[in-house]
Amino acid sequence: MLKVEHLSLQLPYYANWWRRCWAEVLRDVSLEIHPGEVHAVVGASGAGKSLLAHALLGLLPAPCRQTGRLHFQGQPLTAARQRQLRGRDLALIPQSLNALDPLVRNQRQVSWAAQRAGHTPASARDTATQALDHYQLNAGAQQAFPHQLSGGMARRVLTAMAHVSRAQLIIADEPSVGLDPQQRDRVLNALAALARGEGKAVLLITHDLRHALPIAQRVTIMRQGRCVETAPAAAFQGEGSGLNTDYAQALWQALPDNQFGNPLTSTDEQAQNVA
Amino acid sequence: MPVIRLLSVRLLRIALVLLCVAGLTFGLMLASPIDPIDAYLGPQIAQAGAEQRALIAERWGFDQPPLLQFGHWLRQLLSGNLGWSHVYNQPVNEVIAQRFQRSLALLGLAWLLSTLLGFGLGLLAGMREPAKPTHSTLDRVISGYAYLTASTPAFWLAMLGLLLFSVTLGWTPVCCAGPSGSLSDEVSLATRLHHLALPVATLTLLSTAPITLHTRARLRSLMHSPVATQAFAQGASRRDVAWRHGARHACLPAITLACASLGELFGGVMLIEQVFAYPGLGRATVEAALRSDIPLLMAIALFTALLVSLGNATADGLYRLIDPRLRAQAP
CATH class of the missing domain: 1.10.8 (Helicase, Ruva Protein; domain 3)
Structure with a gap:
């Protein structure tokens, strides 16, 4: 449904008051999202996840340099088409509640x-x-x-x-942040239901692998503006030997030892465990 | 009842402000170098002897200590009597009532027009999408106009307008609220409006700028906020965001300014009335000050303070109406 090819993005900053420099915030990002699929983008703060979301919607502030190709439903996604499709075929669940x-x-x-x-x-x-x-x-x-x-x-x-x-593609930017586990599962399940039940594509942006794995089919790991690896969610198990890169493995292994069950049942299980 | 409590607190506050204003005005008049008796006598000053002067002073109560004079004035005020204006040889109540009617037309029209115009222009100038790199031509024109008029003196523009429209082109009358020599009852509405046109236009032109600039600034910061980003992500157009979200948010500074500018506008009215020889409250103020008509000047100061206080109280009330987050707070 959505195909991102070699997307790079540069934003301006001023080194001093007359010299404008360009900071590369996204570099050679490629990923593909299919209908009926939850695709998670996971990375630390500042990895460029939110900027990627805004670039897909064409919401970036004015002076920026963007290269690479975007395709949506088989056709190139230009700025004019982004403007046309925003709110109709492309939707954003923003990170900030101040929205x-x-x-x-x-x-x-x-x-x-x-x-x-x-x-x-x-x-x-x-x-x-x-x-x-x-x-x-x-x-x-x-x-x-x-x-x-x-x-x-x-x-x-x-x-x-x-x-x-x-919308056919829903981009959810950190929907699980600042919520207690039950509220979080409710929101994540709602997203999973949109993909499973209605055949929509969901791009789930989160900094926490544990929130992504229960509902995502595929996971893209980002680091410092680059795509480190895209792996099926099933690869995140055991020692993480199904993962190709060290960073993804390290990220997986750094998690506290946890069971990644279905969020629909996880809270029930937790409740039972407490009982 | 929270509403009654709110109102009573506000009214008490306004009453205190008015008392302070009255005291301050009285003190300033005492310190004024113009002697009220000299000003009253005018050219007949040579004919009046010391005895006559003492007689006038006694009749007006100038022989009593200032505090007693003030107390006397305050007692009369509470019974609804504002005193006698020797400049107009009428009770002060009547002078204010007559003059205020004319000034109200000038002040009210200019205030309404400048608020609406300023708000509209500010919205037009400020609705720039963050994704668009450059300022629009409209924005440049409106901001340029606002900066220009914000730095133009009122009396100068009034005189230029008078020179162009009244003297050279002959479109508008040169002075006054009606044709000279006619009684105010006989003047038709059309004639009144004709005489008002140039003063109102001048005053409007000058007081539009602050509201325009503040509305524009508020809207521009809103356009970069998460609220606008979310609206754009939903496919809203620039106009949609500016109208649905922007107008609400920009209302807050605009209301504050509009209500606070009442006092400033009143100052402008004085200058404009002086230039156009318009017989309103502004001209009465100048006359009263120059000829040391203490009761009239006190009354006008009190009246202006009341107007401004009521304006500010209205602004506070409207704020609560627009922003639900303020409603929960105590006054």
Whole structure:
């Protein structure tokens, strides 16, 4: 569905007040995402994961140099096509909860998202209410303002915004950050359901391998703006001998010894263990 | 009831502010080098002897200590009597009521126009997408205009306007609120508006700039915020983001400025009324100060302070209406 070939990205910075330099933040990134698949991009902070997401959507700030090719559904993804497809075929679940407008009621924001995806104002309201119901936000929370929500609820509002767009590719930027395990599993399961149930492609960006492995089919490890390795999720087991690079193996082995079960059952199991 | 508590706290605060303003004005008038009796007598000063002067001073209460005078004025104020204006030979209440009607048209129109125009222009100038590298021509034109008018003196522009539109082109009347020699009851609305046009236009042109610049700055910072990025990711156009998100966020500084600028605008009104010889409250202020008409000047100072305080209180109230995060806080 989405094919990224040799994507490089440079952003400007000023070494002093007259000399502009270019910092290479992405270098030769290639990956491919298929329909019905959750593809995780894992890397440390500053590895370029969020910039990759913004580059795919064409949301980067103005002075940047970008090379490489993007293809979406078989056709080149140019800036004009990105603009056309944003909100319709490409959706973003942003990293920051500040993406919710503090002055607007939640339901209204989601219905705006639906309008931007092509709904009429009347059907957008219904769609928004349905989507928010789907993510278990009650009428009170729907009519509340963002600052009145907990982190997990705000995350679900953002997920509902991506949901109403009916996008084929959903880019989820750190959706699990700052949530307790149950809330996290709820959000991750919602993403997995989008891929499994509705045949969408999900690009899951996270810094934590443990969040990615339960739902992802394939994992791309990024480091300092480069793709280190793309491996099937099944390769992350045992000693990590299925992994080709040292960095990926080190990342795997550095995890605390943990069972990576299905998040649907993991919390139940944990609850049972406690009992 | 939180609303009643909020209102009573606000009113108490305004009353305290007014008391301070009254005291300060009174002190300044005492320190003024213009002697009220000299100013009252005018050219007849030569004919008045010391005895007559003492008589006037006694009638006006100047022979009493200042604090007693102030107390007397305050007592009269509480019973609704603002005193007698010797400049206009009328009760101060009547002078203010008449003059304020005319000034209100000037001030209100200029305020409304400059607020709406400033906000609209600010939105137009500020709605630049972060992905677009350059400033739009519209932005350059609007900002240039705003910087230019922000640094233009009001009386100078008023005189230029008078020279061009009234003297050279003859489109607008040269002075006053109506044709000279006619009573104010006889003047039709159209004529009134005709006389208002140039002063209002001048004042509007000058007071638009701050709101424009602040709205533009707020909108530009919003365009780089996660809120706008999210909206763009949903496929929103620049106009969509500027209108749905930008207008709400930029409202906050615009409201503060619009309400706070009431006082500034009143200062502008004084200059403009002076240039256009418009018989409003501004001109009355100048007259009262130059001829040491203490009751009138005190009343005008009090009235202006009340206007500005009410403006600020309104701004606070509107803030709560727009930003839900402020509603939970105590006043």
